[in-house]
Amino acid sequence: MSERKVVRVKDVMAQDYAMVDGLITIKDAIRIYKEEKVSALLVNKRHDNDEYGILLLSDIAKKVLAQDKAPERMNVYEIMTKPVIGVDPEMDVRYCARLFDNFGLATVPVFDKGEVLGVVGYNQIVLDGLLTD
Numbered sequence: 001m002s003e004r005k006v007v008r009v010k011d012v013m014a015q016d017y018a019m020v021d022g023l024i025t026i027k028d029a030i031r032i033y034k035e036e037k038v039s040a041l042l043v044n045k046r047h048d049n050d051e052y053g054i055l056l057l058s059d060i061a062k063k064v065l066a067q068d069k070a071p072e073r074m075n076v077y078e079i080m081t082k083p084v085i086g087v088d089p090e091m092d093v094r095y096c097a098r099l100f101d102n103f104g105l106a107t108v109p110v111f112d113k114g115e116v117l118g119v120v121g122y123n124q125i126v127l128d129g130l131l132t133d
Contacts, residue, residue: 006092007092007093007128007129008089008090008091008092008093009087009088009089009090009091009092009093009096009110009120009125010089010090010110010117011093011128011129012093012120012124012125012128012129013089013110013117013118013119013120013124014039014118014119014120014121014124015118015119016037016038016039016040016119017038017039017040017041017042017109017116017118017119018032018033018036018038018040018041018042019041019042019043019044019116020032020041020042020043020044020055020076021043021044021076022043022044022046022053022075022076022077022080023075023076023077024075024076025071025072025073025074025075025076026060026064026069026071026072026074026075026076026079027071027072029041029055029060029076030060030071033057039107039119039121039123040054040055040056040107040109040119040121041054041055041056041076042054042084042109042116042119043055043076043077043080043082051082051083051084052082052083052084052086052109052116053076053077053080053081053082053083053084054080054081054082054084054107054108054109055076055079055080055081056081056106056107058106059079059080059081060079063079064079084108084109085099085103085105085108086108086109086110086111087099087108087109087110087111087120088110088111088112089110089111089112089117093125093129093130096120096125096129097122097125097126100122100125106121106122107119107120107121107122108120108121
């Protein structure tokens, strides 16, 4: 019986994210999503004792579009998730998938010593983590 190769988060994480300030408008956030073709916006810390936040398109759909709010009159900090749950680059993608399921997550940042290395989502852990040739 062959032993399964361990696929780690660092092996499948992506760089398709942008760092933004929580004070930008949702309209500006949508513009960044479109122009930079990213899967997530990570919200910068305001100071050393602060935490990162995250804004996903699903947040905008649920909290702005579905509630008929004006994107030019709302700021990212009003609807972002903060603090964000992050994962270690050495984590096995199987445990990452369990974490997603346990906490209802779809995309999270990858942190190493408090610094953002990338993001990982269901697409990466399934497409790149499950079928390794």
